[in-house]
Amino acid sequence: METEIELKFFVSPEFSSQLLHKIAEAKILQQSSRKLGNVYFDTPDQILRQHDIGLRVRRFDDVFVQTLKTAGRVVAGLHQRPEYNAETTSTEPNLALHPADAWPEGFDVEQVQQQLSPLFSTDFERQQWLIAMPDGSQVELAFDQGDVSANGKTTPICEVELELKSGQTDALFTLARELCADGGMRLGNLSKAARGYRLAADYQGDAVKPLEFVPVTEDESVEAVFVKTLEHALGHWHYHEQIFSERQEPAALEQIFQALGLIRQTLVIFGGMIPRRASALLRQELQWLEGELDWLDEAASIDALLAEKGHALKKLNARKELMKQLELRQSELPDTQEILELLESARYCGLLLDLSRWILSRGWQPFLDDKSRSRLAGGIKAFSDSTLSRSWQELVDVFPAERQLNRIDYLDQQPRLVRNLTSGLSFAALYDAEKRRVFRMPWLDLLRGIEDLRQLEPIHALVAGQEDEEDRRQLEKWLTRKEESLIHAMDQTRQMGIELLPYWP
Structure with missing residues (x-):
């Protein structure tokens, strides 16, 4: 294995x-080019897929x-995936070629063997180079061009893969950084097999989904939760990047932003434990994005x-002119191609x-002192309680019940x-689900109210430009009514949220 x-x-x-130009600057140990034919197998109910297992027979x-x-x-x-390889004599799969401990516990290998059938194929030409890195590591670079085929349908393959053959994982990132210096590369989280399963099922792509709670547990350390939260956010980001690349859904960009x-x-x-200098360059680039x-x-x-031909503006005399101005502003914003x-x-790739x-x-570890290392090694629950309490106090200070x-x-x-609710995502799984839901609900409602209020901002920007005095006054009254209604509801929601008891101790 x-x-x-x-x-x-x-x-x-x-x-x-661009790739060949970069490779010319590298130290090449081996080079080859070959055509690869691959057939992927599964059962009718895709039992292998259910266990996140891929099975293929490759011919070269x-x-x-x-x-x-x-x-x-x-x-x-x-x-990072465990991989088992075995030479065989044909394209017919034989599960007995792999060791018994390769399979999940309770997996009925013999029964699965009887049900296997071809599901899809990938055929591509692979140009391959074994590169010696300055740190002594060896990285295999492959450039694949071809097609995935299933049920008479095809989708193209055009990918670069960097595989660590020996040495340090850091070497992969070093080489990748050099390759992406001129752009044109996008990190991929869909393997050829995943794309083949999609094609075989005529799957149209993943749905946009909200950012969920980080799946943390009380027995984890502070540092473990720090890592898990970053990976959770990064996975959400990358998931929605793929959706936008496939279907250009604006909602996917919103999720990347979240x-x-x-x-x-x-x-x-x-x-408080990880010094700012440890993440200075990352924070700078995150702020840029x-x-x-x-x-x-x-x-x-x-x-x-x-929306709906300006239905929200239907009672305004200046509706057509406002729509024209809004459409002009819309055209000035970044488009899909950008x-x-x-x-x-x-x-971005960097x-x-x-x-x-x-x-x-x-x-971050080289930047830590002994005190920070000790705190990061501590249990998450006490840290979570104190963090949520501080965040809650900040919220009460800026949304006091007595202030209009x-x-x-x-x-x-x-x-x-937003920052307060986002902090809750990191730790909410540690607490009672119903108490958490009740507590967060009014604050989520308040956030939606503010978002509704912000939707009126483009109209505010256009008020002063109205040449007709009557149209301007009508627009101002319309905005005032809309805002007063929203703010009245938001005040009630804010009062409700402040009166609730926190879901943490």
Whole structure:
């Protein structure tokens, strides 16, 4: 059994010239090119897929190799999976070729063997180079071009894979950083097998989903929860990056933005133990990317106002002119092509690589003193209780029950409310689910109210530009009525939230 450790990237066919230029600067130990034919197998109910197992028979030249890949781990494109290889004599799979301990407990190998049938195939040409890295590690670089085929349908393959053959995992990131310096690469979390299963099932892609609670437990250390939270956010980010790349859904970008927020807030929450200088470069790049996406709120507001031919503006005399101005502003915001280019840019890819490497190598540890190491090794529950209490007090201070808040007050405090709710994602799993739900509900409602209030901001920006005095006054009254109604409901929600008892001790 071997553990395959590799980085995968999606590229365009034109990337080959850029790749060859980079390879010319490397120390090449071996080089080859071959055509590979692969058939993947499973049962009718996809029992292998259910156990996150991949089974294929690969043919190259006159050699057949059967490969079994079992459940592994993916962090920002770094795939780590146990792999079992055995030479065979045909494309017919034989599960007996793999050791008994390769299978999950209770797995009926004989029964599965009888039900196996071909599900899909991948056929591609692989150009391959074995590269000697300066630290003595050896990395295999493969450039694959071909197709995945299932049920008469095909989808193209154009990928770069970096596999660690010997040495340190850090060497993969070093080489990847060099390759992505000119852009054109996007970290991939979908293997060829995953894409084959999708094609065979005529699967149209994953759905956008909200950022969920981090699955932490009381027996974990503070550092373990820190790592788990970062990986949770990174997985959410990468999941939605794939959705946007496939279908260009704006909601997927919103989820990437939320994942960025969780990462940045996590660095703040644990900042008392992990010095800022340990993550200085990462925070700088995370802030850059948030800046690249900070137009999303405005875009969502304009979309809501223009929906159903401007239904929200139907009672305004200046409706047509407002829609025209909103459409003009909409056209000035980044378009789909610009975002796709961002996702393949050198800086974006470099950020994902650096963040993944920092998590995997525990890049903060050289910056720790003995006190911080001891605190990070401590149990999570006490740290969680104190963190949530501090965060709650900050919220009470800016949303006091006795104070009347206006539009500007609510909009100014939206980031703080978001940070507070985001902090809860890291620790909420440690507490009673019903108490947690009841406590968070009014604050989530308040956040939605602020978002509704923010949707009116593009109209505020257009009020002063109304040339007709009557239209301007009508627009101001319309805005006032809308805002007063929202703020009245938000005040009641805020009062309800303040009166609730926290769900932590």
